[in-house]
Amino acid sequence: MNVEERFRLIAKEPTEEIVTPEELKKLLESENKIKHYIGLEISGPLHLGSLLIVGLKLRDFIKAGIDVTVFLADWHSYINEKLGKDFQKIRAVAESYKKAFSAFVGSNLNYIYGSELYESYRSYWEDLLKAATNLNLARISRALTVAGRDEKEELTFAQFIYPLMQINDIHALDVDIAHGGTDQRKAHMLARDIFPKLGWKVPVAVHHHLLPGLQKPSEFKDESFSKMSKSKPSGAIFVHDSYSQIKEKLQKAWCPPGVVVGNPVLEIIKYIIMPINGEFLLKRDPKYGGDYLFKNFNELEEAYRANKIHPFDLKLSTADHIYEIIKPVRETLIKSDEYIKIMESIGFRIEE
CATH class of the missing domain: 1.10.240.10 (Tyrosyl-Transfer RNA Synthetase)
Structure with a gap:
């Protein structure tokens, strides 16, 4: 399979954005192993969007010869107060994610827990502090998924560290391609903004389409609709x-x-x-x-x-x-x- 064929596999739907296409093509032209990553928060059962849409894209990456990793973000889930901050439940649900993805995508997947990464990568917290010195509170706030000021004022301090952990995960895993839904764009752009300042490898970002929920869109403006969610x-x-x-x-x-x-x-x-x-x-x-x-x-x-x-x-x-x-x-x-x-x-x- 040539570079153009591999690129088309990665770029086809449900992909909506590649940052940047030129950087991705350059990666594909190299003879090095290309490392992919997608981070999954553990918050409940998988649905059509979180398994099938993600899984279809993972199949494309695998066909394109990319080394695919599913990052099971157990500590991120705890920070975001998922599953009642019960770490035993978070781990049990995460194991079901591994079974589901293996059943739908196949065996050519790597899995790693956040807790495993933080134990094995000895300079993780040192690197996180290095990244933090290049950011102020305003920049971190822009990377948060919540939008309103009132919502941000209700966040715990740990939740402000969440975006820092996301970008440091990308660095610690030595990622070439950071993959996620379009809702992960803020974190990926944060990594691309500050990694050059630290002399770290800058990842290509690939963002896939978010499947909407079955309910009526709250705001009917073209494709502005709420994504399918376990919370609904x-x-x-x-x-x-x-x-x-x-x-x-x-x-x-x-x-x-x-x-x-x-x-x-x-x-x-x-x-x-x-x-x-x-x-x-x-x-x-x-x-x-x-x-x-x-x-x-x-x-x-x-x-x-x-x-x-x-x-x-x-x-x-x-x-x-x-x-x-x-x-x-x-x-x-x-x-x-x-x-x-x-x-x-x-x-x-x-x-x-």
């Missing part, structure tokens, strides 16, 4: 959900007739079903036109825009396809009594 269970399809749960959630999903922008059902088809299946079979009663096989997303989108597809049929067909896609991962997870126990302990019901 009714708006998220989890990888352990049963068919009946998926069907129920999709039936309630925001999917107005003829509306294609920000439509979460169409997003699932575009970014998950089409890339995996290469087509979309719309199932419907013969009296409403019968089944129809769409070979590309643009054709389906235009048909929906023209009101040639009813939301009910689109939702049910999507439920069928999504269940078949997640079924192997689901079966891997729910055969474990430990997984069922830990999920129920954090408030998620598992159906057979």
Whole structure:
């Protein structure tokens, strides 16, 4: 596979941004092993966005010959007060992430916990302080994920250290490509800003699309919508959900007739079903036109825009396809009594 083919794999959807394309091409032209990293906060069960969208991109990196690492950010999760700051629960849920990603992506993945990195990389905290001397509170505040002043005033001091740990993780892991959703852009840009001052290797940043939740967007401005999140269970399809749960959630999903922008059902088809299946079979009663096989997303989108597809049929067909896609991962997870126990302990019901 030549450089252009490898570049196209990394740049294709769900990738939305590469900072910078020229730097990535230069990396691919080198004969050195290229190290990738994506950091995952451990905050609950994986959903379509956090496993399938991420996993599809990881498959692309692997095909492109990149050494892929999933960083299980256990201490970051603790700092952000996830799972009640119960480290035992954080670790148990993280182990389920490893099982799910291995089932969906394959065995060509490296995993490392934050706690493992901090124990093995002896100069981690020394380097973190070096990075900190190049930043003031205002710059750190801009790298935080919360936006409002009131929200920031409620943060603990540890949460202000969080972005510093993110960039120091990238340095300690000797990362060439820092990968994440578009919500991780601030941290990656922080690394690119200050690493040259420290003489550290500057990573290329690759940001993928964020899948929206199933609920109505809070602000309907083009693609400005809330991402799928564990904190909004009714708006998220989890990888352990049963068919009946998926069907129920999709039936309630925001999917107005003829509306294609920000439509979460169409997003699932575009970014998950089409890339995996290469087509979309719309199932419907013969009296409403019968089944129809769409070979590309643009054709389906235009048909929906023209009101040639009813939301009910689109939702049910999507439920069928999504269940078949997640079924192997689901079966891997729910055969474990430990997984069922830990999920129920954090408030998620598992159906057979």
